Amino acid sequence: MARPTLAILRIDPFLLWLVATVGAASLWPARGQAAGWIDILADIAIALLFFLHGAKLSRAAILQGAGNWRLHLLVFASTYLLFPAVGIAMTSLMRGWADPVLMSGLLYLTLLPSTVQSSIAFTAMAGGNVAAALCSASLSNLIGILLTPLLVTLTLNVEGHGGTATIHSVQNIALQLLVPFVAGHFLRPYIGGFIDRRKGLLMPVDRGAILLVVYSAFSAAVAGGIWTQVGVGDLMLLLGLSALVLAIVMSVNMGVARLAGLARQDAIVLLFCGSKKSLVSGVPMAGALFPPAQVGLLILPLMIFHQLQLLICAALAGRFARQASVLISTPAPPLPRSEADIHRAADAIGLPIPAACMPGVVANMALLDHHAGLLLDRNEGAAP
Structure with a gap:
């Protein structure tokens, strides 16, 4: 058995790229015509990203995992009921103690769908039900394209964001995210083999699109004076609240898995798919749902939560993998036969x-x- 190491706790290089992008936007924000071109490039990159996600999604894998309806309902309840309830409670308790826009960002991240790639990767690493994880995470993202804007409308009251803007925003999100995803999935019989042979193609598109959107959002936020509103104390508060949200959701999911009598492989799916929030979906949705001057502040909690969930889930997945290897390597005592x-x-x-x-x-x-x-x-x- 391999000795456990701290390698799984290393900082994701993408976090460094995010920090560098925020720094670049703070020092050299895009303005005027340049900002318009960057917005267009970001929209194209996001559409391409969701097209590739759709083309990568195997219908056979969805059908294989779709039969586990009780598990999918539990993941859905964690993503769209438990998370929002925790977010509403926490932001209500913090009212008057923290920046209201940052608290809106904290609540916004609790309304987002689950991740796809990292949920599946951690489930596979921990020895969980990968087919069910793929089905749950994919359904969560598809449903979230329409459900997240509805939850935002019901729970958030951001200045400059009214009912008419919400309908328009849902249309924008559907055109930018859902249509490319569906198009990619229906073209999978023709391009799926090419995509499967080049799985590494998705990561640079994925991360490049996010970095473009983050740069665009923080350029607008810098013009609005974001760094005169947010200090080190605010960042530490967001980190603490994000850790608390994640701890509550994970603890509840582990308790629910025991009460529901889930098999160990399915309990892992609930733990990982039910406790993740998607930066890939959340950043472009924020750009469509909120005023440009507020997007940078609103996605700041999501960026912090994103790295935190990767660190915690990587540590847990590594621990589960080591436990599974011990179970496999320890032979059961033979039953008496003669x-x-x-x-x-x-x-x-x-x-x-x-x-x-x-x-x-x-x-x-x-x-x-x-x-x-x-x-x-x-x-x-x-x-x-």
């Missing part, structure tokens, strides 16, 4: 076996040993 072994086991617990019953006991022990072997093979690599 008459002599059965007599010794029976004498050890003071259970007499009449001679007339011994042939039936031997046959039953052989059958039990056979079924135990099948069960252990089926659960090989299951999560803790």
